[in-house]
Amino acid sequence: MIVPLRLRPADVGIGMTGQRARDRLIDDLRGSGIADERVLNAIRTVPRHRFVEEALASRAYENNALPIGHGQTISQPWVVAKMTEALLKNAPRRVLEVGTGSGYQAAILAALGLDVFTVERIGDLLRSARKRFRALGLHVRSKHDDGRIGWPEEAPFDAIIVTAAGPALVDALLAQLAPGGVLVAPVGASSGQALLCLRKDAEGDVASEDLGAVSFVPLLSGVVDR
Numbered sequence: 099m100i101v102p103l104r105l106r107p108a109d110v111g112i113g114m115t116g117q118r119a120r121d122r123l124i125d126d127l128r129g130s131g132i133a134d135e136r137v138l139n140a141i142r143t144v145p146r147h148r149f150v151e152e153a154l155a156s157r158a159y160e161n162n163a164l165p166i167g168h169g170q171t172i173s174q175p176w177v178v179a180k181m182t183e184a185l186l187k188n189a190p191r192r193v194l195e196v197g198t199g200s201g202y203q204a205a206i207l208a209a210l211g212l213d214v215f216t217v218e219r220i221g222d223l224l225r226s227a228r229k230r231f232r233a234l235g236l237h238v239r240s241k242h243d244d245g246r247i248g249w250p251e252e253a254p255f256d257a258i259i260v261t262a263a264g265p266a267l268v269d270a271l272l273a274q275l276a277p278g279g280v281l282v283a284p285v286g287a288s289s290g291q292a293l294l295c296l297r298k299d300a301e302g303d304v305a306s307e308d309l310g311a312v313s314f315v316p317l318l319s320g321v322v323d324r
């Protein structure tokens with residue numbers, strides 16, 4: 099079930115940002131192993147071209163990361179799909195995202211009906227993302243902060259998704275994961291990381307699965323106003 103979005107005619111019409119371009123992307127994702135119909139449906143429905151600058155809109159349904167300013171990127175659709183699929187296995191309700199960026203990943207999670215909390219350290223990016231959530235009629239709670247401290251006031255979360263890469267897992271985030279919860283994060287060197295999926299059992303023990311090789315922008319400390 100997808101939450102109803104406030105869409106414009108151009109979001110559902112023909113052309114580079116229309117339904118055909120999206121169907122091609124969905125076929126591509128299916129071909130690369132994404133099988134969860136809920137995830138595919140959310141990616142088909144949420145207009146990714148509205149999460150990038152207009153000059154890049156025609157490339158929004160290619161299976162690639164794209165620049166969003168400030169040296170950051172909107173993640174590749176396959177990566178968004180893979181991470182979302184991993185989270186949904188746990189049937190979560192409350193989800194924390196670290197690294198709002200364009201807001202696309204948060205929008206996918208909100209469109210799937212989850213309670214989304216997202217944290218971004220770059221003020222400009224967060225302001226743009228908030229405008230997109232509002233324009234699409236999506237309810238996402240967001241905060242301008244260093245996401246490595248998580249969102250203690252709102253913890254625990256059933257799932258946590260980190261969309262920037264650090265050399266190691268962040269203990270504060272693991273601590274904010276509910277028993278039975280899942281955390282998905284790219285972990286490793288700046289040149290390339292492993293996408294890890296961690297499950298915390300009822301006793302608080304953590305098991306880790308490697309979902310594959312990925313390349314994310316770095317998880318940095320502190321906040322930037324502009």
Ligand code: SAH
Binds near residue numbers: 172196198200201203
């Ligand atoms: N999920 C985003 C991906 C954005 S790229 C999307 O769908 O578009 C990663 C983002 O993480 C960048 O915007 C970067 O500024 C942010 N980031 C990096 N370190 C962070 C931190 N410590 N706290 C919060 N955000 C962080």
